[in-house]
Amino acid sequence: MARAWAEFDQARETEIAPSAQLLADLRTPLPEHGDDVIKGLNDASAVLDASLAQARPRYFAYIGSSGLEVGALADLLAHSYDINLALDAGAASLLEAQAISWLGDFLGYPALTGSFTSGGTVSNLTALAAARERALPGSRAHGLSGVRCAVYCSQEAHYSIKRAAEILGIGREWVRTIPIDAERRMDTIALAECIDADIREGITPIAVIATAGTTLTGAVDPLDDLADVCERTGVWLHVDGAYGLPAAGAPATSDLFIGLARADSVTVDCHKWMFVPKACSAVLVRDPRTLSNVFAHDEAYVPHAGEALNAVDITLEYSRPMRALKLWLAFKVHGAAAFRAAIARNCEQARDLYERAGALDGVAVLTSGPQLSIVPIRRTVPGCPDENAHNAELCTRLQADGRVYVSPATIDGQVWLRPCFTNFRTTSEDVHLLLSLIDSEGADCSHHG
Numbered sequence: 091m092a093r094a095w096a097e098f099d100q101a102r103e104t105e106i107a108p109s110a111q112l113l114a115d116l117r118t119p120l121p122e123h124g125d126d127v128i129k130g131l132n133d134a135s136a137v138l139d140a141s142l143a144q145a146r147p148r149y150f151a152y153i154g155s156s157g158l159e160v161g162a163l164a165d166l167l168a169h170s171y172d173i174n175l176a177l178d179a180g181a182a183s184l185l186e187a188q189a190i191s192w193l194g195d196f197l198g199y200p201a202l203t204g205s206f207t208s209g210g211t212v213s214n215l216t217a218l219a220a221a222r223e224r225a226l227p228g229s230r231a232h233g234l235s236g237v238r239c240a241v242y243c244s245q246e247a248h249y250s251i252k253r254a255a256e257i258l259g260i261g262r263e264w265v266r267t268i269p270i271d272a273e274r275r276m277d278t279i280a281l282a283e284c285i286d287a288d289i290r291e292g293i294t295p296i297a298v299i300a301t302a303g304t305t306l307t308g309a310v311d312p313l314d315d316l317a318d319v320c321e322r323t324g325v326w327l328h329v330d331g332a333y334g335l336p337a338a339g340a341p342a343t344s345d346l347f348i349g350l351a352r353a354d355s356v357t358v359d360c361h362k363w364m365f366v367p368k369a370c371s372a373v374l375v376r377d378p379r380t381l382s383n384v385f386a387h388d389e390a391y392v393p394h395a396g397e398a399l400n401a402v403d404i405t406l407e408y409s410r411p412m413r414a415l416k417l418w419l420a421f422k423v424h425g426a427a428a429f430r431a432a433i434a435r436n437c438e439q440a441r442d443l444y445e446r447a448g449a450l451d452g453v454a455v456l457t458s459g460p461q462l463s464i465v466p467i468r469r470t471v472p473g474c475p476d477e478n479a480h481n482a483e484l485c486t487r488l489q490a491d492g493r494v495y496v497s498p499a500t501i502d503g504q505v506w507l508r509p510c511f512t513n514f515r516t517t518s519e520d521v522h523l524l525l526s527l528i529d530s531e532g533a534d535c536s537h538h539g
């Protein structure tokens with residue numbers, strides 16, 4: 091582990107492909123008898139070393155993570171005790187509640203309760219289940235029985251919202267995708283018109299899902315304006331901040347999140363921009379009863395939902411690992427200020443890249459600058475007959491080169507490279523190398539002639 095961590099401090103020059111021996115080892119049959127533990131651990135490290143690790147400082151693809159060291163140690167400790175945070179587990183339950191409260195304080199969200207989940211997908215599902223039960227009381231028991239209901243999000247919301255609508259019986263086709271403005275944020279007027287029209291038609295609005303940091307470009311929907319619409323119409327406001335919400339805790343970006351405290355629920359993935367290892371998402375709510383109304387059960391073998399709620403009364407899962415420990419320990423060891431500074435640094439890196447890229451000939455950036463830490467970039471080459479193919483191929487070439495790792499994304503029909511900075515290890519030099527590689531490797535498009 092120490093060797094891996096030391097390696098992450100500086101980017102390696104290429105990705106290591108699995109050796110022939112390793113590939114052969116990964117095809118061996120079930121071992122009937124055990125072998126030496128040190129050999130086993132060495133074999134395991136060899137596999138991990140030949141894998142794509144998001145903790146590396148030049149991993150800029152999708153929305154990466156950092157695998158913060160103290161978080162990894164917390165996981166080792168937590169798994170050693172193997173506590174189940176379903177019913178009251180003693181001090182560990184208190185720690186989980188404290189971690190939720192610290193997280194709410196960090197973000198500026200007055201969370202009265204919440205829980206750690208396996209990811210943003212499950213956190214969003216959890217919040218929308220609570221919203222459904224508030225809008226249609228008793229639907230958890232009777233089903234939707236043909237009631238028409240809808241949820242509202244921007245056209246660039248994460249697809250976990252559609253999945254939640256599918257699973258909750260709302261139906262994917264009832265996800266109203268609201269248009270976006272020039273900065274790719276949900277258009278509040280269009281939202282208000284859509285909700286009003288649905289109410290007139292007898293369709294029950296379940297929730298508005300604001301995205302605080304879209305996966306595509308990092309746009310933050312106008313939370314305060316959306317909260318006004320929700321207040322007027324009595325609709326639940328959920329903020330999906332799986333990626334971007336930690337930036338609410340950094341002074342330079344906190345203004346983007348004005349209105350956050352008015353949301354009924356929020357999602358934040360601590361395994362993204364709070365730097366701890368997967369899986370550590372959190373769903374926070376202002377009113378604890380909204381979760382217990384949809385999740386609490388009386389079963390003969392489970393102490394029923396009394397005054398003090400059990401974790402199982404407010405979540406989907408029964409077997410629950412102690413996900414809270416890694417965030418709790420990280421706050422204790424590093425302090426909130428270190429988190430705020432690291433998030434701000436990632437945003438500065440994004441701004442720096444945007445400005446440097448915008449100043450280069452043959453490199454395009456979006457007309458509006460990064461709100462958070464995602465900077466779509468596109469190589470343009472005069473006379474290039476197929477710039478989409480060129481940029482897709484440039485991305486593949488950079489991945490194969492191994493010095494940087496970026497992923498592509500399609501924005502308004504165009505293929506872009508979409509670097510995203512969420513790693514505290516990333517340096518300015520790493521960012522500058524990315525730009526110089528895009529510039530030099532993308533200069534030639536002769537094979538698209």
Ligand SMILES: Cc1ncc(COP(=O)(O)O)c(C=O)c1O
Pocket residue numbers: 153208209210211212248250301303304305330331332333359371
């Ligand atoms: C805005 C947003 N919401 C939800 C998710 C889903 O999170 P997870 O992958 O942890 O399930 C993501 C993942 O990237 C995201 O960007």
